[in-house]
Amino acid sequence: MNKRAIVFTIDAIIAIIILIAFTSASFYYLKNMNNDFGENDLFQISQDSLAVLELNNELQNAITTSSTSNIQVFIDNLLPSHVCADIMLYDSSDTLQLNTTKTNCISSDETSASIRTFIVNNNFYYAKMRSWYE
Amino acid sequence: MAISKSRKGQVFSTDVIIAFIIFAFIIISLFGTWNYAYQKVDDTSKRNDLEIVSRQFMTSLMEKPGQPSNWHINSSETKSIGLISKQPNQISADKLEALNYTKLKQTSFKEKYDFLLEVYSYPFNETPDYSIGLEPTNTNEIVVVNRIGLINNQYSKFIFKGWNSE
Secondary structure (H helix, E strand, O other), X not given: OOOOOOOOOHHHHHHHHHHHHHHHHHHHHHHOOOOOOHHHHHHHHHHHHHHHHHHOOHHHHHHHHOOOHHHXXXXXXXXXXXXXXXXXXXXXXXXXXXXXXXXXXXXXXOOEEEEEEEEEOOEEEEEEEEEEEO | OOOOOXXXXXXXXXXXXXXXXXXXXXXXXXXXXXXXXXXXXXXXXXXXXXXXXXXXXXXXXXXXXXXXXXXXXXXXXXXXXXXEOOOOOEEOHHHHHHOOHHHHHHHHOOOOEEEEEEXXXXXXXXXXXXXXXXXOOOOOOEEEEEEEEEEOOEEEEXXXXXXXXX
């Protein structure tokens, strides 16, 4: 008569497992819930860069002189230090004419790209800028 | 045979103790999760609002001329403030010089937030070429927005810092 029994059903075990799983999943989701404005920032930097390069005629000059030296100076100095980028110039038949990458940057698969068209001697060209975090 | 009616019985089995511990664990877990979730969602919501307001503020400055477009000359009728002269990212030095902190905050920013806008023209100095606003006081929650523009055909970096001043 002194022996005591403990009720330990499968129902109770399943309920506890579900509770622990639910609580853990909630914590994991909430802990990793970040404001995802990073990609937006990269896109904005690319848009701004191509806009000012075109306004300053640097995209057009690069095609005319076949040199990206001024564009190189721009991406090396104007971009935030933690942002890498490359700029490629194509003609209207999608043939790569020139390209340049920010110094000391290694290419990445996770990039944000922006495209801007411009005209040189009545011919259409476009510049594609990809940016990513270092 | 007389049975005493004053004796009382108490149920205090191991089952009940274990059940109570499990129940308490469940209640405390739920309460903790609820509190954490509420706090996290509230923090994220406030942060997102500051991020959105800051980006809209900089978009307005860098991509719009303001209303009226000559607000820097006739400031009494200013409805919104923008810095561009002809095209987006082409910044008018006159408009930049005409910026007024109080008016800028009234027309373009929320009362509970504060900001600092610094402009560095290339080649860069250590100190900004132009600055408006207050140094951040709440260093935990600062939103930084980087934009690039042209001022008198000079490349310029616009570094905006927004934070909650309440």
